[in-house]
């Protein structure tokens with residue numbers, strides 16, 4: 514189906530499911546432990562309702578958002594995701610190009626399968642950000658940051674919410690792990706999805722070799738069938754002030770700390786000189802029991818609102834979800850899977866389409882609820898009504 518014919522997140526996800534091998538679909542789609550966090554996020558959004566203002570005109574709401582001194586036409590940012598290049602050939606470049614066309618910032622990941630230099634070159638128009646997973650070796654981390662700085666990228670997101678490997682039984686059962694260990698199940702999975710196997714993996718094989726964490730320096734970069742064994746490039750798990758101050762001192766641009774839930778941590782981020790925070794439960798991918806951003810945002814806004822940029826993510830599928838996160842205290846919102854499904858379903862064009870859909874849905878939500886601007890969403894009356902039904906499969 515052409516991307517223009519896909520109408521919402523659920524249809525994008527469905528189209529992605531047909532195209533992607535099961536192991537990759539599950540890697541993106543699923544959660545951790547008993548996988549209760551993802552339905553809980555959905556339940557949280559579905560339960561929250563807005564009290565409509567009707568005696569007004571909000572038919573053309575102002576959806577623009579101020580993000581660190583720049584006004585963006587929409588409050589949406591494409592979240593950093595590892596290995597997006599596994600979804601489409603040169604997927605990260607396609608994502609960045611689409612972001613440029615749609616007018617959204619795109620945050621490329623440390624664990625991308627395309628070097629940040631190539632993404633920059635392939636999408637010169639895009640507002641590109643970079644997500645940093647600090648490595649154990651500080652000098653190597655600085656070298657990576659310097660490469661990013663030298664490209665003129667001025668916004669660094671430092672992710673601090675993943676101090677270990679989340680428990681994901683489904684990945685192991687599907688044979689999806691890094692290093693990738695080919696097995697019969699994975700082999701059959703690939704045979705059932707020849708479009709992906711030939712069009713993505715086959716093309717890599719023929720041109721640049723199997724995908725890898727391409728931002729890692731040459732001598733440690735390995736295909737996804739081998740693990741990064743050099744301990745200097747293990748992901749840092751100690752995020753105390755010493756490291757964060759060192760990153761702050763080294764990075765001349767805007768620094769945003771991703772993966773904050775506690776107002777005390779938001780205050781620490783402010784003291785450390787961060788410009789913003791991302792309130793996140795990592796899309797329900799790290800720990801089932803983490804709080805939902807929707808629940809913790811009001812306290813964070815009370816603590817640091819107006820002094821720190823407050824971004825939020827996790828579980829965004831529709832424009833109404835974006836409105837609810839902004840209503841709870843976010844200045845703008847990131848979405849991960851929505852754009853990954855779109856990339857799988859329709860490549861660059863699919864991502865542009867997803868951006869349009871989210872914008873249209875947000876516009877509709879604001880018009881129907883009588884909200885003329887994003888600030889109105891924060892002044893609105895919201896109520897939580899527990900739905901007595903299950904979330905519909907259309908999400």
Ligand SMILES: Cc1cc2nc3c(=O)[nH]c(=O)nc-3n(C[C@H](O)[C@H](O)[C@H](O)COP(=O)(O)O)c2cc1C
Pocket residue numbers: 540541542592593594595622623624644672771793794795796797798826827828829847848849850851
């Ligand atoms: C497949 C996948 C890979 C991800 N990889 C990263 C990563 O490398 N770094 C990071 O900070 N967050 C990563 N995330 C988390 C996203 O940045 C974001 O917080 C999350 O996807 C938001 O939830 P959503 O997918 O429901 O929108 C990843 C998410 C997904 C789905």
